[in-house]
Amino acid sequence: MTQRRAILxxxxxxxxxxxxLVVQQDYQLNVLFRIALFSALGMAWNLVGGYAGxxxxxxxxxxxxxxxxxxxxxxxxxxxxxLALVLVIVAAVAAxxxxxxxxxxxxxxxxxxxxxxxAEVLRLSVKNLEVTGGDVGLQVPALFGSIxxxxxxxxxxxxxxxxxxxxxxxxxxxxxxxxxxxVREDEDTARACGIDPARTKLNALIISAAFTAxxxxxxxxxxxxxxxxSVLAIDLSERPxxxxxxxxxxxMTGPIVGAILIETALELFxxxxxxxxxxxFGVLLVLVVLFLPEGIVxxxxxxxxxxxxx
Amino acid sequence: MxxxxxxxxxxxxxxxxxxxxxxxxxxxxxxxxxxxxxVNFAHGAFMMLSMYVTYLLFDRLGVTPYLGFLAAAAVLFVxxxxxxxxxxxxxxxxxxxxxxxxxxxxAQMFIGGAxxxxxxxxxxVNTPLSGALxxxxxxxxxxxxxxxxxxxxxxxxxxxxxxxxxxxxxxxxRAIAQNRYAASLIGINVQRxxxxxxxxxxxxxxxxxxxxxxxxxxxxxxGSGFNLKSFVMVVLGGMGSIEGAAIAGLVLGVVESLxxxxxxxxxxxxxxxxxxxxxxxxxxxxxxGSQRV
Amino acid sequence: MTTLLALEHxxxxxxxxxxxxxxxxxxxxxxxxxxxxxxxxxxxxxxxLITGFLPADxxxxxxxxxxxxxxAPHAVAKLGIGRTFQIVKPLRNLTVLENxxxxxxxxxxxxxxxxxxxxxxxxxxxxxxxIAKPAAGLPLATLKRLEIARALATKPKLxxxxxxxxxxxxxxxLALAGLLQRLPEWGVxxxxxxxxxxxxxxxxxxxxxxxxxxALIAEGTPAEVVRRPEVIEAYLGVKYKQVTG
Numbered sequence: 001m002t003q004r005r006a007i008l009x010x011x012x013x014x015x016x017x018x019x020x021l022v023v024q025q026d027y028q029l030n031v032l033f034r035i036a037l038f039s040a041l042g043m044a045w046n047l048v049g050g051y052a053g054x055x056x057x058x059x060x061x062x063x064x065x066x067x068x069x070x071x072x073x074x075x076x077x078x079x080x081x082x083l084a085l086v087l088v089i090v091a092a093v094a095a096x097x098x099x100x101x102x103x104x105x106x107x108x109x110x111x112x113x114x115x116x117x118x119a120e121v122l123r124l125s126v127k128n129l130e131v132t133g134g135d136v137g138l139q140v141p142a143l144f145g146s147i148x149x150x151x152x153x154x155x156x157x158x159x160x161x162x163x164x165x166x167x168x169x170x171x172x173x174x175x176x177x178x179x180x181x182x183v184r185e186d187e188d189t190a191r192a193c194g195i196d197p198a199r200t201k202l203n204a205l206i207i208s209a210a211f212t213a214x215x216x217x218x219x220x221x222x223x224x225x226x227x228x229x230s231v232l233a234i235d236l237s238e239r240p241x242x243x244x245x246x247x248x249x250x251x252m253t254g255p256i257v258g259a260i261l262i263e264t265a266l267e268l269f270x271x272x273x274x275x276x277x278x279x280x281f282g283v284l285l286v287l288v289v290l291f292l293p294e295g296i297v298x299x300x301x302x303x304x305x306x307x308x309x310x
Numbered sequence: 311m312x313x314x315x316x317x318x319x320x321x322x323x324x325x326x327x328x329x330x331x332x333x334x335x336x337x338x339x340x341x342x343x344x345x346x347x348x349v350n351f352a353h354g355a356f357m358m359l360s361m362y363v364t365y366l367l368f369d370r371l372g373v374t375p376y377l378g379f380l381a382a383a384a385v386l387f388v389x390x391x392x393x394x395x396x397x398x399x400x401x402x403x404x405x406x407x408x409x410x411x412x413x414x415x416x417a418q419m420f421i422g423g424a425x426x427x428x429x430x431x432x433x434x435v436n437t438p439l440s441g442a443l444x445x446x447x448x449x450x451x452x453x454x455x456x457x458x459x460x461x462x463x464x465x466x467x468x469x470x471x472x473x474x475x476x477x478x479x480x481x482x483x484r485a486i487a488q489n490r491y492a493a494s495l496i497g498i499n500v501q502r503x504x505x506x507x508x509x510x511x512x513x514x515x516x517x518x519x520x521x522x523x524x525x526x527x528x529x530x531x532x533g534s535g536f537n538l539k540s541f542v543m544v545v546l547g548g549m550g551s552i553e554g555a556a557i558a559g560l561v562l563g564v565v566e567s568l569x570x571x572x573x574x575x576x577x578x579x580x581x582x583x584x585x586x587x588x589x590x591x592x593x594x595x596x597x598x599g600s601q602r603v
Numbered sequence: 604m605t606t607l608l609a610l611e612h613x614x615x616x617x618x619x620x621x622x623x624x625x626x627x628x629x630x631x632x633x634x635x636x637x638x639x640x641x642x643x644x645x646x647x648x649x650x651x652l653i654t655g656f657l658p659a660d661x662x663x664x665x666x667x668x669x670x671x672x673x674x675a676p677h678a679v680a681k682l683g684i685g686r687t688f689q690i691v692k693p694l695r696n697l698t699v700l701e702n703x704x705x706x707x708x709x710x711x712x713x714x715x716x717x718x719x720x721x722x723x724x725x726x727x728x729x730x731x732x733x734i735a736k737p738a739a740g741l742p743l744a745t746l747k748r749l750e751i752a753r754a755l756a757t758k759p760k761l762x763x764x765x766x767x768x769x770x771x772x773x774x775x776x777l778a779l780a781g782l783l784q785r786l787p788e789w790g791v792x793x794x795x796x797x798x799x800x801x802x803x804x805x806x807x808x809x810x811x812x813x814x815x816x817x818a819l820i821a822e823g824t825p826a827e828v829v830r831r832p833e834v835i836e837a838y839l840g841v842k843y844k845q846v847t848g
Contacts, residue, residue: 185694279422285415
């Protein structure tokens with residue numbers, strides 16, 4: 001990220017923080033909260049799916065772990081909130097390690113299937129176990145005091161998104177970032193350069209999982225109550241992935257663009273065409289794959305590069 | 311002691327009955343994923359479509375699902391062929407990533423379309439056979455409809471296996487699977503063969519869908535559970551092995567049934583995934599497969 | 604001369620096919636060794652065995668005295684063996700510079716340093732014209748040089764070159780061979796190459812070994828080996844041997 005872009009990002013961040021001064025209604029802040037949150041989730045997914053090139057469709061597992069870890073650590077084990085959030089990260093890292101060690105040994109579609117399988121096992125287990133409240137679910141502690149106005153959640157989501165963007169920027173400019181992309185492009189070539197693909201992918205997954213889990217904890221707290229299907233269902237794996245793909249997997253800002261479009265669309269269609277949004281979602285995905293495989297930002301970037309070369 | 315045996319046997323037989331339908335789904339996926347290497351995440355959605363078609367035939371025209379499933383399979387063949395020819399063939403050369411995403415999109419389209427057309431209501435079909443009971447000895451009781459489905463499934467499975475293995479079309483398909491370029495050189499129309507094969511794979515799941523209708527509640531998302539199950543069958547049976555997937559279907563049916571018996575219904579689905587992860591970790595080639603994963 | 608790489612009775616089977624059959628040879632410090640032989644003789648398999656991409660069924664491979672059994676490819680690379688791939692494997696969506704940097708990253712964490720080293724290597728291989736282009740669009744000859752550049756950037760002690768001049772017109776092949784002779788300037792102690800283009804082999808090899816159907820059938824200087832009857836037979840068949848014999 002060049003100097004100019006960093007300044008732009010900082011300005012954008014500051015503007016986002018100022019939004020609650022202008023937008024006061026809970027409903028709208030809620031929508032903005034979701035946009036910011038799914039931007040963060042999209043960027044987190046992008047590390048694994050975009051830069052490392054591994055199609056994870058099981059990120060809901062980390063999201064759900066974050067969502068459930070918060071009430072489990074705080075309410076059931078009496079851990080204070082700040083420490084509970086740290087433990088959320090620890091839980092996510094541990095899960096990423098297990099899932100990664102098993103799944104990254106698999107190639108291509110088997111990896112995607114394994115991630116789905118892990119997420120589903122988690123969802124069904126949580127559904128059937130008493131300690132997680134089973135079908136009934138769990139109440140989630142409020143992160144920002146007993147009133148916890150929506151704007152604090154919005155601001156926290158913006159901070160999370162900014163952190164994810166910063167992390168992505170740092171990674172992309174570092175040796176790790178290059179190695180991730182090498183693994184994506186050709187694992188054998190990466191090996192010939194001394195890169196251990198399994199370990200590289202695992203490291204990316206761990207970072208991605210940590211951000212995703214924090215997002216899950218934030219989401220859970222905002223909605224105050226969680227059930228397995230609200231935080232572990234496959235659509236929570238699909239939405240960040242699709243946002244990143246639509247915006248441009250493997251670009252830094254792509255997931256943000258994608259998340260803005262998708263969450264806005266979901267919101268609009270929820271009011272206007274309640275049942276149609278899944279259909280439109282599907283059509284959108286098909287169109288993106290057929291005509292815009294690099295996503296919006298990716299296609300623009302390629303076009304720009306071609307113009308400059310000629 | 312004896313009653314433990316009989317309840318276990320009942321579970322095993324029930325499992326085989328259900329498993330026979332799984333086998334059809336699995337064989338369809340074996341054709342699509344195992345042979346054509348297309349990661350089809352829309353498999354479950356196709357099944358859902360078939361169930362709706364069969365349901366409509368029953369609801370509007372009074373056609374019993376035990377005949378309607380054939381019509382549904384035919385409709386699904388056309389849909390499958392069109393899906394490949396219109397959408398998938400442009401992406402087939404690209405990465406598996408893209409194929410997964412586009413089939414996911416197609417699945418969402420179908421599910422969304424079903425939601426719009428039929429709303430999210432649950433539908434249940436009751437046929438004269440639904441209540442009929444078949445007794446094997448004094449200890450085993452089976453649902454008449456399930457038994458009929460089983461018989462039909464087994465017949466269809468054998469037919470499908472013979473077709474893929476022995477027919478000219480089947481040989482052409484396997485030639486493409488081994489070496490696409492060489493196959494095109496000897497005059498095989500690769501794209502058309504693949505479109506037909508995809509259509510057949512979808513038709514297979516269409517057959518299963520129609521036969522499943524009497525046993526299940528029908529709603530737009532009903533297919534999602536079968537997606538992963540079909541991949542499990544292909545992996546368990548071994549890539550490229552149609553008969554392996556068929557046997558894997560039976561195995562899954564029995565394992566689920568026994569799990570239900572001893573640990574309760576809710577764990578029956580989990581066991582599918584656990585098997586999947588175990589197979590992928592320990593024996594990626596599957597029970598009958600020979601190809602690398 | 605110290606032995607850098609040693610293969611002792613190495614065999615590899617694929618089902619019933621013995622791709623590499625009881626092969627033993629060594630490469631010494633300062634040496635340029637070429638492996639020649641008809642197609643399918645097992646040459647690339649040999650490279651895959653040495654670099655850990657395939658496990659040997661029998662025998663031991665030692666690098667600087669240390670056995671490489673069970674060593675994963677990335678670890679082999681870290682030990683100091685660099686390689687190119689016969690069927691080129693560029694990192695398609697990355698530029699030439701970025702491709703070579705990945706090699707340089709083996710010895711540094713610093714991006715600027717890796718870029719600097721990569722530029723040096725790219726310059727040496729006369730690829731500066733395409734340094735900023737994505738690997739995806741480039742012609743095969745350039746991609747073959749890219750393979751060498753990437754391997755060279757990893758500062759290997761031993762570099763394995765798999766058919767790097769294949770398909771090039773002879774003048775270009777010989778020019779590249781001239782560059783290869785300068786590899787010791789880059790810290791490369793020994794070169795092992797697989798080649799079909801005999802002019803290159805004759806020009807720069809110190810020693811040649813000949814593989815046929817997985818077995819080592821001849822070893823010696825290029826001039827010696829080329830005259831051996833079993834070598835002629837392997838390439839041209841028995842009839843020709845009788846004629847030239």
